[in-house]
Amino acid sequence: MRRNFAGLWLFALLLLMSSASASLASDRCVPAGGRLRISCSDKGSGGIPVLFVHGWSCDRTFWSRQIEGLSRSRRVIAMDLPGHGGNDAPDIAYTQELFADSVGRVLDHLRIRRAVLVGHSMGWNAIRTFALRHPERVAALVNVDGAFFRVPETPEDQANLSKLFAQFGKPFETRDREAFESLRRGFIASCFAPETPQALREWILGRVSATPQYVSRSSILDFLRVERWTDARPVTTPTLAIYAKFTARRELPGHEEYLRRLCPNLEYEEWPSVGHFFMQEDAERLNQRLLVFLDTIR
16 A cells, blocks of 8 residues: 555656646737846735745746646745746846846836745856845845855855855866766756655756756856855845755854854745755745745735
């Protein structure tokens, strides 16, 4: 019986992943200047609109279970960042500025004056950057296992960060397709916790591999520029940060304390037994937590 239950669970997960991938077809296409277009979905109604922004080399299908769960009572938008998912991917620089600007273009196109922004991984930096530039348009922020580096405070800190970026970023400069793909898949695999289901791992790796390599290369190398990490201004808007314990324990000491400096109005949690992609691994728990948080935002 237990084996049959596991088989049914695996089948249900694969069916869900297949449906999520199929939903990538654009519901809306937002002009973003030049050849760029931004695909997004816009579902449901009620409350302050919620905009979901995915992480490095991902797409909006990673939020499929939040779209399904929250759109029953909220207006939920999920976007593909430029170069990702259902978007065209011209050979341009895919910078954090471009990603933050695309958040604003989606809000403008949908005529949304103010929204709650939810960012996963590298998407957290995109929404924080937008919030620093346009605080009047951000009702709240949600950090879902967000990726960031601490702003260097001393010359020694800056030298150490430069060394880290050189060591980590150099391999991503390769133009060898097989080498880059091996590196990209290996990096994503390192984000899985021991509890991450195998079927979900395979789906995630498949979606990531669908992102053009030059988009992944450009965006991560831009993320790993020391000059990018100079702005430690606080964002005072209400912020919910949820990290997998699997991720948080690998950060430097004082991870939560540093986040509180960046976001003084912070609710912080760490969840056990999930990996970096817990929006899929523990979707129901995340959905319920988001709804509780959203109910406090005015």
